[in-house]
Amino acid sequence: MAIGFAVIAAAQAGHILWVRDSWRPEMIAPSGLSPWLDPARITIALTADQTETLAVAEEGLRDGAVDLVVLELTAPVGLTAGRRLQLAAQAGHTTGLCLIPEGMGSPAAETRWRCAAISDPDPTEDSTLQNWQLIKNKSGTIGSWHVRWSRAARRLTVVSRAGE
Amino acid sequence: MFDGAARRVVSLWFPGLASDRALRARAALGPFALTIHQHNTNRIHCLNAAAERFGLHVGMAVSDARAFCPDLQSRTADPMADRRFLTGLRRWATRYCPWVGLEGNGLVLDITGSAHLFGGESGLIDSLRHRLTRAGLTVQIGLGDTRGGAWALAHYGGGMAQPGQPLAALGPLPVAALRLEAETVTALQRLGLRTIAQLEATARAPLARRFGPELLRRLDQALGREPEQISPDPDPPHYGVRISLPDPIGLEADVTAGTARLLERRCSKLAGHGTGARVLELTLRRVDQQAERVELRLARAMRDPARILPLFARCIGTVDSGFGIDQLRLEATQVEPLPTEQIGTGDAARADRLDDLITRIGTRIGIDNIRRFHPADSHIPEHGFTLVPAACSRPKPFSPPAHPRPLILFPPEPITATGPHPPQRFRWRRMQVDILRATGPERIAPEWWRDDPNWRSGIRDYWRIETMQGRRLWLFHTPQNPGWFVQGEFA
Numbered sequence: 320m321a322i323g324f325a326v327i328a329a330a331q332a333g334h335i336l337w338v339r340d341s342w343r344p345e346m347i348a349p350s351g352l353s354p355w356l357d358p359a360r361i362t363i364a365l366t367a368d369q370t371e372t373l374a375v376a377e378e379g380l381r382d383g384a385v386d387l388v389v390l391e392l393t394a395p396v397g398l399t400a401g402r403r404l405q406l407a408a409q410a411g412h413t414t415g416l417c418l419i420p421e422g423m424g425s426p427a428a429e430t431r432w433r434c435a436a437i438s439d440p441d442p443t444e445d446s447t448l449q450n451w452q453l454i455k456n457k458s459g460t461i462g463s464w465h466v467r468w469s470r471a472a473r474r475l476t477v478v479s480r481a482g483e
Numbered sequence: 484m485f486d487g488a489a490r491r492v493v494s495l496w497f498p499g500l501a502s503d504r505a506l507r508a509r510a511a512l513g514p515f516a517l518t519i520h521q522h523n524t525n526r527i528h529c530l531n532a533a534a535e536r537f538g539l540h541v542g543m544a545v546s547d548a549r550a551f552c553p554d555l556q557s558r559t560a561d562p563m564a565d566r567r568f569l570t571g572l573r574r575w576a577t578r579y580c581p582w583v584g585l586e587g588n589g590l591v592l593d594i595t596g597s598a599h600l601f602g603g604e605s606g607l608i609d610s611l612r613h614r615l616t617r618a619g620l621t622v623q624i625g626l627g628d629t630r631g632g633a634w635a636l637a638h639y640g641g642g643m644a645q646p647g648q649p650l651a652a653l654g655p656l657p658v659a660a661l662r663l664e665a666e667t668v669t670a671l672q673r674l675g676l677r678t679i680a681q682l683e684a685t686a687r688a689p690l691a692r693r694f695g696p697e698l699l700r701r702l703d704q705a706l707g708r709e710p711e712q713i714s715p716d717p718d719p720p721h722y723g724v725r726i727s728l729p730d731p732i733g734l735e736a737d738v739t740a741g742t743a744r745l746l747e748r749r750c751s752k753l754a755g756h757g758t759g760a761r762v763l764e765l766t767l768r769r770v771d772q773q774a775e776r777v778e779l780r781l782a783r784a785m786r787d788p789a790r791i792l793p794l795f796a797r798c799i800g801t802v803d804s805g806f807g808i809d810q811l812r813l814e815a816t817q818v819e820p821l822p823t824e825q826i827g828t829g830d831a832a833r834a835d836r837l838d839d840l841i842t843r844i845g846t847r848i849g850i851d852n853i854r855r856f857h858p859a860d861s862h863i864p865e866h867g868f869t870l871v872p873a874a875c876s877r878p879k880p881f882s883p884p885a886h887p888r889p890l891i892l893f894p895p896e897p898i899t900a901t902g903p904h905p906p907q908r909f910r911w912r913r914m915q916v917d918i919l920r921a922t923g924p925e926r927i928a929p930e931w932w933r934d935d936p937n938w939r940s941g942i943r944d945y946w947r948i949e950t951m952q953g954r955r956l957w958l959f960h961t962p963q964n965p966g967w968f969v970q971g972e973f974a
Binding site: 322326334345346348349350351352357360361363364366367371374375378379382385435436438447449468 | 837843873879888893953955
């Protein structure tokens with residue numbers, strides 16, 4: 320569900336650099352992206368391994384020509400690599416978003432989120448109800464929200480929890 | 484060309500240019516012909532003298548030719564390579580005079596004022612003939628006062644016309660030597676006008692009325708009454724530039740400074756031609772005569788040295804300078820037209836920055852690995868888009884899909900279920916999945932014009948599934964070949 324989070328983050332950004340290993344079989348589909356953003360805004364970099372992924376992401380973050388760099392990671396990021404990404408993001412004033420499997424977070428991350436789709440007992444439209452948990456935050460508190468993407472308004476709405 | 488100096492023109496004709504070129508590349512003994520595929524038949528394009536002695540001729544079907552001459556060796560003709568070869572010959576021929584033009588299967592040289600450098604006209608012609616024959620080319624050379632006259636002599640026997648007396652040499656030649664249309668030649672022969680001398684002796688007005696102005700224009704051009712230009716093709720612009728250093732250098736900053744100087748010169752030439760470089764090659768020659776080559780592929784055509792230089796930084800950093808570099812050479816190996824643009828702010832500047840970023844990332848992972856989505860003309864979900872290299876494409880808009888489509892697509896993963904309706908519960912990726920709601924089916928038929936092995940199982944009924952666990956999946960059922968698969972996931 321991390322891709323859903325990335326797409327909602329990308330919907331508010333301008334140009335997006337999406338870095339992923341070329342061997343991964345699953346693929347974000349532009350037809351599915353259209354409720355959130357125009358697929359023409361995405362540039363995809365296909366890399367051979369994670370070392371290249373990190374190098375390309377660092378270059379993109381430092382340059383600042385794109386507004387958001389999304390990395391799909393498959394292995395834990397070392398301390399040095401994490402710090403390099405952090406410095407690059409600061410230098411370029413660019414947001415970097417690492418999509419990581421559970422429990423592989425880098426200590427360099429400013430915030431870390433866990434996202435899960437949750438079932439919607441009474442959907443009004445095509446449901447996109449999700450649960451977003453902020454599980455790490457260097458400069459604030461953590462929390463948990465149920466959110467829904469509103470297609471008409473093209474923005475995220477926070478909904479109250481079912482049963483509360 | 485000069486007033487007062489008699490103009491002299493040499494015409495070269497290579498009757499067997501294509502076969503001579505092929506035989507130069509790989510010699511063959513005996514009859515030899517080049518074939519070309521025309522009108523659904525292989526025909527003879529060009530042949531050598533040995534083959535002509537067997538009675539073969541250009542345009543003959545190859546099967547007929549084999550019947551005449553069973554030992555015939557043949558290869559496929561390559562007219563483009565012949566053209567390039569002739570262009571090379573044209574460049575070579577500028578050693579005799581600066582005005583050299585192409586003419587059919589030959590060359591035409593304006594040697595006015597340059598013949599004495601080669602020992603007079605006969606010396607020049609001997610030199611030409613000697614060198615071309617040594618290179619394995621059959622050549623016929625004509626020398627005359629005019630382009631038309633030289634052409635006629637080259638194609639009909641060869642020889643020289645004395646200055647100021649064109650008719651003496653051209654008179655006995657047939658009228659076909661005037662570069663006329665085949666019908667005109669036939670008509671003239673029917674009238675009994677077989678040679679140029681006879682044509683010249685005939686009254687002009689009836690000829691003009693009967694054949695139009697073209698005949699008399701060609702006659703006048705051959706006899707020097709009407710001027711005819713030789714227009715040499717301009718050489719294609721050369722985008723290489725180099726710098727030789729008195730002492731070898733090895734520091735990255737020095738190499739960068741040298742590259743900056745080369746770029747400055749290169750880019751001013753590119754700007755003069757209205758072009759931009761797409762691929763730049765920097766060759767660093769070391770003192771041990773080894774050369775390090777650095778190739779920079781740009782995301783778009785560029786000619787701004789200040790922008791290109793930083794893009795070279797990573798490439799230069801990887802070079803092993805050994806004992807030092809004493810020559811730098813920069814060549815734009817691929818060049819594209821780049822018209823002058825309005826300097827913009829905002830969007831244009833931003834697009835420039837993005838292109839620079841693509842170039843810089845491209846030096847690391849290969850510029851073809853940076854892609855963007857392009858719409859494709861197909862209703863099959865996984866064929867509805869393509870990933871094209873970003874450097875050689877512009878963004879194209881997508882039209883929103885008529886039905887909701889998943890955000891993530893993956894190769895179909897089978898699940899155990901039966902029947903045309905989705906199962907209440909199933910296992911997928913080692914997870915238990917219970918269905919809350921199912922929307923569908925949406926039937927998608929395979930494209931019969933595309934043989935896709937994944938779609939051999941026939942039509943698919945797609946269902947959107949909301950699960951109790953929260954994930955929203957895209958399932959399909961193949962009724963013609965019963966089975967259930969998961970192919971995608973919605974956000």
